[in-house]
Amino acid sequence: MNAITLPTPAELTITPRDRRFGRETAAPRLWHGGCVEATAIYNALSTTFPRGEAFFVESVRAFREGAPPRLAEEIRGFTTQEAIHSREHDAFNKRAADAGYDLSKLEAQVEKRLAVTRGKPPIVSLAATMALEHFTAILAHQLLADPRHLEGAEKETADLWRWHAAEEIEHKGVAYDTWLHATRHWTRWKRWKVKAKVMLYITRNFVVDRTAGALELMRQDGVTGASAWAPLLWYLWVRPGMFRKIAGAWGKFFLPGFHPWNEDDRGLLRSYEASVAPAPEAKRKVRRAV
Ligand SMILES: [Fe+2]
Ligand SMILES: [Fe+2]
Numbered sequence: 001m002n003a004i005t006l007p008t009p010a011e012l013t014i015t016p017r018d019r020r021f022g023r024e025t026a027a028p029r030l031w032h033g034g035c036v037e038a039t040a041i042y043n044a045l046s047t048t049f050p051r052g053e054a055f056f057v058e059s060v061r062a063f064r065e066g067a068p069p070r071l072a073e074e075i076r077g078f079t080t081q082e083a084i085h086s087r088e089h090d091a092f093n094k095r096a097a098d099a100g101y102d103l104s105k106l107e108a109q110v111e112k113r114l115a116v117t118r119g120k121p122p123i124v125s126l127a128a129t130m131a132l133e134h135f136t137a138i139l140a141h142q143l144l145a146d147p148r149h150l151e152g153a154e155k156e157t158a159d160l161w162r163w164h165a166a167e168e169i170e171h172k173g174v175a176y177d178t179w180l181h182a183t184r185h186w187t188r189w190k191r192w193k194v195k196a197k198v199m200l201y202i203t204r205n206f207v208v209d210r211t212a213g214a215l216e217l218m219r220q221d222g223v224t225g226a227s228a229w230a231p232l233l234w235y236l237w238v239r240p241g242m243f244r245k246i247a248g249a250w251g252k253f254f255l256p257g258f259h260p261w262n263e264d265d266r267g268l269l270r271s272y273e274a275s276v277a278p279a280p281e282a283k284r285k286v287r288r289a290v
Contacts, residue, residue: 008074008177008260008261009264009266012170014077014174016080016084016167017166019084019163020088020091021091021092021157021159021160022160023091025156027099027154028154029101030221031153031154031157032154033153035152035235036218036223036231037231037232037234037235038152038235040213040214040215040217040218040221040232041214043093043096043103043214043217044217045210046092046093046096047093047103047106048106048110049086049090050086050093051107051114052114053085053086054082054083054086055114055129056129056132056133057078058125059126059129060078060174061075061079062122063122064178067181068181071174071178074177075178077174078171078175081167085167088160092157092160101217101220106213106216106217109209109212113205113209123182123194124198127179127198128202130176130195130198131195131198131199131203132206133171133172133260134172134176134250134253134260136168137168137169137260138246138249139168139242140164140166140169140172141165141265141268142245142246143162143165143242144165144268144271144272145265148239149240149242150162151240162275163276165272166268166269166272169265169266169268170269172260172261173259173261176259176260179195199254203250207243215229215232218232
């Protein structure tokens with residue numbers, strides 16, 4: 001018997017929060033609590049976002065024709081959110097470059113991966129987007145669920161990552177719903193086969209490329225060899241162990257009836273909203289000022 005597919009919650013609205021980070025204050029080069037490997041892996045991730053998220057937007061948009069009105073609305077929210085993420089991570093990456101990092105090798109690797117996918121039919125780009133969006137959503141879930149991931153990080157930079165994570169959770173069903181719409185005439189077996197194959201390919205590249213990218217940035221901090229890979233692997237797989245902690249959620253992608261919203265983590269979104277909402281006293285002051 002197949003599991004029941006739970007769709008995107010009917011009352012969910014995708015709300016772009018047009019925020020800017022790090023324009024006023026300069027974060028230190030090792031913004032993640034002075035930790036070389038933590039700074040390196042987040043910087044390596046950020047390097048992928050401006051180009052990667054532009055690719056997600058174009059891949060989903062290619063299939064918006066004929067989408068039911070609710071999905072079309074979700075796609076609009078998704079594309080706006082991703083465009084703002086690209087802008088903010090572009091600014092973040094410029095600050096990393098200003099701090100002395102050379103990101104060109106990492107950016108070239110992202111370009112290379114995207115060029116391979118763009119050379120295939122558009123449905124492959126949508127499948128890659130759908131798989132990467134699941135990846136992003138489970139990373140985002142973990143980032144917001146466990147404060148240890150950003151412990152010690154410079155405040156405004158940590159705010160950037162939390163803001164991005166919250167919106168990734170909010171729009172996590174969009175690429176998947178677009179994929180279900182685009183492949184509605186496929187058999188379940190064909191759909192599963194393609195999505196499983198793409199997820200395995202994406203995962204291998206994601207883990208290898210981000211690890212290599214982080215090692216390259218650590219090299220630029222003068223840390224090489226076992227002094228680099230041992231703490232990096234410890235950080236990623238043991239403590240705080242982001243990659244290990246997402247493994248269970250990653251595996252659910254392959255189950256029959258999978259949908260990103262089978263895991264209803266809107267509680268994390270609500271906690272995030274509560275954490276950034278101005279205190280009641282501040283709100284009153286604003287009202288009085290107006
Ligand atoms: Fe994003
Ligand atoms: Fe996203």
